[in-house]
Amino acid sequence: MKIRTALTLKNTLATAAVFLACLAAVYLVSEHTRSRTFYHTLQSEAVTKAHLFLQGRVDARTMQEIYLNNRNFIDEVEVAVYSANARMLYHDAIRSDIVKEDSAMIARIRDLHRIEFRVGKYQAIGMLYRFGGEDYIVTAAAYDRYGHANLAQLRMTLATLLLIGVLLLFATGYLLARAALQPMRGIVQQAGAITASRIDRRLPVKNARDELGELALAFNDLLARLETSFHAQKQFVSNVSHELRTPLAALIAELDLALQKERSGEHYRRAMGRALQDARRMTRLIDGLLNLAKADYRQEQIKMEEIRLDELLLDVRSLILRAHPDYRIELLFEQEEADDERMITVEGNLHLLTIAFTNLIENNCKYSGDRLSCVHISYWDQWAILRFSDAGVGMTEEELRNLFTLFYRGGQESMAEGHGIGMALARKIVQLHRGRIAVHSEAGQGTTFVVELPHV
Template sequence: MKIRYRIALKFTLISASLLLLFSFAIYFFSAKHRSIEFIDRIKNHAISSSIVLYHVDEVDSSVLEKINKSTLNLLFNEKIYIYDINTLNLIYKFEKDTTWNFTTYLNLEEIIEDRSFAKNINDYEIVGITYPKKKPEILIIALAKDEIGIKKLETLKFILIIGFLCSVIITIIVGVFFASNALKPISNLIKQIDGISAAKLNKRIEDPKEKDEIATLSSAFNKMLDRLESSFEMQKNFVSNVSHELRTPLTSINGEIEVTLIKKRNIDEYEETLKSIHADIQNLISLSNGFLELAEASLENVTPKFISVRLDELIFTVKEEMQRRPSCGFIDIIFIGNIEDEDKLTVLGNPYLIKVMFINLIDNAWKFSFDKKVNICIHSDNNILKISFSDIGKIIQIQEIEKIVKPFQRGKNAKGVSGHGIGLAIVSKIITLHNGNLHIESDNNGLTNISVIFNKNIG
């Protein structure tokens, strides 16, 4: 079922429930009022008859009966019975219809004890009251049918039912109309969304004039399109760059093999070719590992497992591993601040990703330094843990700092230096994942300092 019909249905059900409750209340209180009013009329008529009978000496029961028969406001099938309380002898009675005997339904002793009585039996409203006078106290029983009142109630019931049904029909029509009108902006939004495809990610939803929930939805959808377009563009560039980076070593390997196979060569030449191919394969492995690390650090929808990590211990572990490499450089580690408190050197993070970040920073410093030396400074201050990697080498231009942290982007100082422009991009992704900051600066003397800053207040 469409939303507009569901809204109209719910609106109709709520309105119908309220109308039904209101109609029932009208009918209930009208019936209650009719019964009370009619009982009062019966009671007043019965008391009036008793007063005339007992206070006017010239009037006896036969005269009173003639008066009752000739009265204009005689009630339908009205019956009046007057009893002596002490003997329960019938003193006076007035009745037209003698086919129904009410005494089988009443207990006169209980009525006398309660002093009053009112009940509906077989469509008759029956009233019983005791009436004290100078003469012996009497019990008056009066009953009648309120045919006019009942007909009015039936008419009221008919009007309420017809009014209820008409109101429900009108409510359905009005509900569908207003629901359709209210959902019209969503229909327009759907039409615009249908016009957006993978080839048209540059299209955007028009901002509605009214600043309501639809406008918020349109804005959120446009922001999502911005992210999608950016992701698609990054993916496109990534595939293009990966293809380009992989083509170079593969072409080199293929060329060397083809040249070697042109003619038979001696063992030394074959060994030289294999060494060259091995170097190219190592380059491919390094490049593939870089791609995997960059992809892992870029997964926004996957949250890595964070635990408490001692960064000083992790740095020493990385130092030992990297200095076992054949072409390793020199690593010097110094501490600034309170290093006796372990908590000052501990952060909440993913040890594998932080280790990858440190390896890339050290490897990057070795590549660009003149003496293959990197100084690592660990600075702990309150809730900030700052680790700086500095080297003396080629200068990084200020305008290139934002560029070199993007995948496959390299600065002018990278000319003649092996690499693929992935290392700092991986570092930037990992430190962002840990809610930290990356700071790069390079002075005119060739001192380059790259700092990763962890905020210990943010897990």
């Protein structure tokens, strides 16, 4: 069932229920009014007949004949008069006797002065009537045929109104739901035009404050995230295919050359060494690309924990020195001791921060003649601040502009091996941790990387 039809049915049923309740209230109020009016009519008729009988203006036989004759044409009120001690003085029709008075009823009327009750379809009253200084018990009963006929007509009228009202409500609700959901059809058509090759398209937002505008904005945000992931995948595949081509080609060339003819053992050892070097280069490249892909994750997808930066940097230094014994790394605190260890504690991912700091320190050491990286640890306001400095060859302005460009290698690429992934990866990791990274460098004067991370 479409939303338009469901909304129409729900609104129609809800409104019809309210409409039915209102019509039922009208009917019940009408029935109550009819009943009260007829009880007053019974009382008036009872008083009139009792007064005529007790005053002696009309004898009992005449009154009974009038009652019996009128019953053939109208629903005449049946009246009975009793003395205070329950002796019957007059009765319109003793044979039919609608009320069937007994001593208990007479006593109840005498105590309460007036009662109202029903006998089948008949309404009846009993009342204490005082005449000539004496108390009499008067009862009256009749069927309100005219009133019930009016109620039946009212029921037919209300049922007709309900049926017509429900039909009008359904038609009106359908038109309103169709008009309200018309913009949704436009959104569906626009969404259907978005494909993998046209994922940059977005849904139009006419009013950002209504529900459809919020839906379009949420869908556009989803498309933006999908586009980012889609391009990241394409970029990753492109990067892998591009960067692996060169070492694979070199590896194949070395092996082909070694197999062209018989060679000495020394020559084979050199060929295998070069092949092993190419294989290691591919391993480092693959590791870098995989880490780059991890850095493209959203923050909520990565396990975060509290990490003390001084302890992490000590582990990073040990890790780097095991791989490069000729490197030198100095850790310096600009404040003698943090007043609160939380000032140098961040919420982060241990593996990714290790990769980022390792890349920054190795970059210092690779492009510095003394292979030295000085790491300064400090804090200010809500930031923990790390400075990675070297006194190496520095960078030109062009190299600074392209430093964080993926696979970019500067003019000093001959000084050290690399694939142009490390700096781009470091920046992504810092940004993933809601931090900032900046670089200050001059050619021949060294380079300083400044990383700011929010402490806990």
